[in-house]
Amino acid sequence: xxxxxxxxxxTLDGYIAGPNxxxxxxxxxxxISIHNWMFxxxxxxxxxxxxxxxxxxxxxxxxxxxxxxxxxxxMGKNMFIEGEVNWPEEAPFHCPVYVLTKEKREPWKRxxxxxxxxxxxxxETVLEKAKKDAGKKDVxxxxxxxxxxxxxxxxLIDEFTLHLAPMIMGKGVKLFENIDKEKLSVEIKEVVSSxxxxxxxxxxxxx
Amino acid sequence: xxxxxxxxxxTLDGYIAGPNxxxxxxxxxxxISIHNWMFxxxxxxxxxxxxxxxxxxxxxxxxxxxxxxxxxxxMGKNMFIEGEVNWPEEAPFHCPVYVLTKEKREPWKRxxxxxxxxxxxxxETVLEKAKKDAGKKDVxxxxxxxxxxxxxxxxLIDEFTLHLAPMIMGKGVKLFENIDKEKLSVEIKEVVSSxxxxxxxxxxxxx
Numbered sequence: 001x002x003x004x005x006x007x008x009x010x011t012l013d014g015y016i017a018g019p020n021x022x023x024x025x026x027x028x029x030x031x032i033s034i035h036n037w038m039f040x041x042x043x044x045x046x047x048x049x050x051x052x053x054x055x056x057x058x059x060x061x062x063x064x065x066x067x068x069x070x071x072x073x074x075m076g077k078n079m080f081i082e083g084e085v086n087w088p089e090e091a092p093f094h095c096p097v098y099v100l101t102k103e104k105r106e107p108w109k110r111x112x113x114x115x116x117x118x119x120x121x122x123x124e125t126v127l128e129k130a131k132k133d134a135g136k137k138d139v140x141x142x143x144x145x146x147x148x149x150x151x152x153x154x155x156l157i158d159e160f161t162l163h164l165a166p167m168i169m170g171k172g173v174k175l176f177e178n179i180d181k182e183k184l185s186v187e188i189k190e191v192v193s194s195x196x197x198x199x200x201x202x203x204x205x206x207x
Numbered sequence: 208x209x210x211x212x213x214x215x216x217x218t219l220d221g222y223i224a225g226p227n228x229x230x231x232x233x234x235x236x237x238x239i240s241i242h243n244w245m246f247x248x249x250x251x252x253x254x255x256x257x258x259x260x261x262x263x264x265x266x267x268x269x270x271x272x273x274x275x276x277x278x279x280x281x282m283g284k285n286m287f288i289e290g291e292v293n294w295p296e297e298a299p300f301h302c303p304v305y306v307l308t309k310e311k312r313e314p315w316k317r318x319x320x321x322x323x324x325x326x327x328x329x330x331e332t333v334l335e336k337a338k339k340d341a342g343k344k345d346v347x348x349x350x351x352x353x354x355x356x357x358x359x360x361x362x363l364i365d366e367f368t369l370h371l372a373p374m375i376m377g378k379g380v381k382l383f384e385n386i387d388k389e390k391l392s393v394e395i396k397e398v399v400s401s402x403x404x405x406x407x408x409x410x411x412x413x414x
């Protein structure tokens with residue numbers, strides 16, 4: 001059955017981005033280091049239409065598996081603003097992306113199958129649309145932290161993956177804040193380790 | 208060569224204890240859940256002179272390995288205050304424990320080889336004494352968070368282990384705060400996963 005999940009790189013101190021993020025500073029100060037492991041993998045570079053990268057390792061396999069499972073994305077306004085000016089013309093989604101924003105805007109169609117839909121409907125309504133688009137594939141709540149928190153608190157997340165980078169960020173955007181922990185518990189599904197990063201797969205159990 | 212390390216249970220949001228901790232509420236509200244995996248293991252129960260527990264699993268092996276490597280401990284005043292009234296008469300250290308405190312107090316000898324030494328000397332001086340006591344074994348900076356942070360910032364930690372519990376705490380005592388991240392980087396040494404917890408072993412690289 002189709003799942004709703006999020007999948008984020010995170011530091012030992014729980015940050016998914018550095019401070020001062022924005023269109024001119026995507027991922028915030030120092031935030032790009034969280035994803036060092038990813039920039040070396042062919043599956044990631046290929047998705048951005050770039051050459052090179054490593055293939056024969058677990059990190060690359062995991063990126064491929066994640067891209068393959070996504071049938072639709074949901075993201076927050078700030079994540080879109082950061083990405084809009086930085087993604088290539090062939091945006092790296094290749095499926096529908098719902099952007100949660102109060103801004104009225106026509107759907108924005110990009111090369112390669114990505115269409116951004118701008119909506120201020122409820123979390124549930126947007127998710128229903130994304131699920132319909134995704135069919136048998138999964139829906140990814142792409143971020144940022146606030147959108148993930150809202151979907152977690154609404155009991156709408158089935159699974160999540162953290163790519164735990166061996167680094168301390170100190171300040172920036174924390175993932176697990178404002179969570180109503182009485183509503184959910186977490187179970188370990190799988191752990192895959194590599195020299196650069198630890199991939200942690202969890203299931204969310206709704207209470 | 209003898210190493211200086213810390214070894215702590217931690218939640219997905221980076222807490223090593225719940226809020227409102229103290230002598231009457233060790234580990235704070237909800238903090239004991241961080242260690243659920245540990246209370247099931249024979250190596251841990253045995254250390255507290257309790258019966259039962261599981262033996263044939265990686266979690267138990269890891270507890271044994273950690274206890275076996277410790278030749279001396281260093282801990283903060285608050286951790287001692289929490290433990291003093293709760294540890295059994297045969298305190299679960301079986302080696303010297305240096306307590307960082309301004310309080311003047313004679314060494315406190317317990318059954319089974321634990322002696323608590325109370326000191327307000329510098330981090331470096333205390334560590335030198337602990338190293339001498341430990342001989343070929345390792346020195347554990349036991350906690351709490353503030354003492355670990357001070358030793359990390361002083362460049363005196365060689366390695367650390369995090370036992371990552373699949374839970375969100377929400378509030379309490381955070382481990383990685385006030386770290387001068389310019390002074391150190393972290394490398395993955397080993398990851399051991401089990402159904403209840405993920406054991407993350409890291410090396411500290413001093414810059």
